[in-house]
Amino acid sequence: MSSPSIQWYPGHIAKAERSLKEQLKRVDVVLEVRDARIPLATHHPEMDGWIGDKSRVLVLNRVDMISSEARQVWQTWFKVHGQTVYFTNAKQGKGVQNLLRAAQDAGKSMNERRKRRGMKPRPVRAVVIGFPNVGKSALINRLLKRKVVVSERRAGVTRQLRWVRISNEIELLDAPGIIPLKLNDQEMALKLAICDDIGGAAYDTQRVAAAFIDLIKDLEQQIKDYGSAIATRYQTPLASDTGETYTGETYLTVLAQRHNDDLERAAHQLLNDFRKGNLGNLVLELPPVDALMAGEAATVRT
Incomplete structure (x- = not known):
């Protein structure tokens, strides 16, 4: 991603x-x-x-x-x-x-x-x-x-x-919130933006919203039916009628159709729904699987 x-x-x-x-x-x-x-x-x-x-x-x-x-x-x-x-x-x-x-x-x-x-x-x-x-x-x-x-x-x-x-x-x-001088790890920075843990001036809302969908799709490979909360909330599955999985950008475009094709409005709604918990209890990170944790992570990956 x-x-x-x-x-x-x-x-x-x-x-x-x-x-x-x-x-x-x-x-x-x-x-x-x-x-x-x-x-x-x-x-x-x-x-x-x-x-x-x-x-x-x-x-x-x-x-x-x-x-x-x-x-x-x-x-x-x-x-x-x-x-x-x-x-x-x-x-x-x-x-x-x-x-x-x-x-x-x-x-x-x-x-x-x-x-x-x-x-x-x-x-x-x-x-x-x-x-x-x-x-x-x-x-x-x-x-x-x-x-x-x-x-x-x-x-x-x-x-x-x-x-x-x-x-x-x-x-x-x-103390005021402290973030690194440079956000070198952009995947980490993306999660901060999705969770609203850095200021909105740091990112493009539409691109972050699209990347959020892509992240959920990646997590769905580890947590069964992880994207179902989003599909249920918007009554729009993450795949087309032909079974082709939407990209985050495409899914955002589909959501925008109910807002007169206003991508910015759709992006704000998607991120705000996540931030307010309207999409359910969605974590964006799971513990790294190492030798000590090989058996533990499976409890949320089924």
Whole structure:
């Protein structure tokens, strides 16, 4: 599948990245928030270098938008590879308290060191890091049980770093969404665009919508009847009457016929339906199949 060219790096993101690196010196725990629909695509390639040996809590947000089978497979994959993952639905508050306890537990060693040095304990300092629009601010609002930081379903809303006290035991740093300087992996960038995890100025909506259909068709080779939700939603199968499978571009053209051949309108509807969950619990990534996971991935590939 050829991916449309996608590139985006606003100046405020570059400035925020510099500020974030400075603030990381003061942080005890890093909460890395990813999109549960694309857990690998929403991992910043420089994240490990930034964090170093600091404690990390991995969060997959939007768990409500993936199937229970996909959740289990990802949970197993991360466990096999040495990582505990916390699934959350920040919009409804699901899994948030478990996350809070994990952040507090991860920071306990800091106060233990302070105690040994004869210093008084202080609140654990945690930073929330992730790509734009993965739900970081909504997560903080849930932790606080009130709306303190702006949270919207679009990229680039948080523009400045801000410390917020959750309780006497923990403080959180809300950071703007951070994406790489260059999106060298265009297949990863495509998934970010489909999920609305980068700004709309980065891509051509029609090309991304067409590529989304092609991606679903590729996934259907691994997950039976994966494209049926789209076909049912629009009452239009992904293949013609002769059985020939549509390309993404052709399918988008077919959908546009009900909108007076307005391709842009059809593309927006298709992407928005996916982003709102109207097409069902569709993941856009499955764990890589390696020697450790050969048997596990089959649970969602039947």
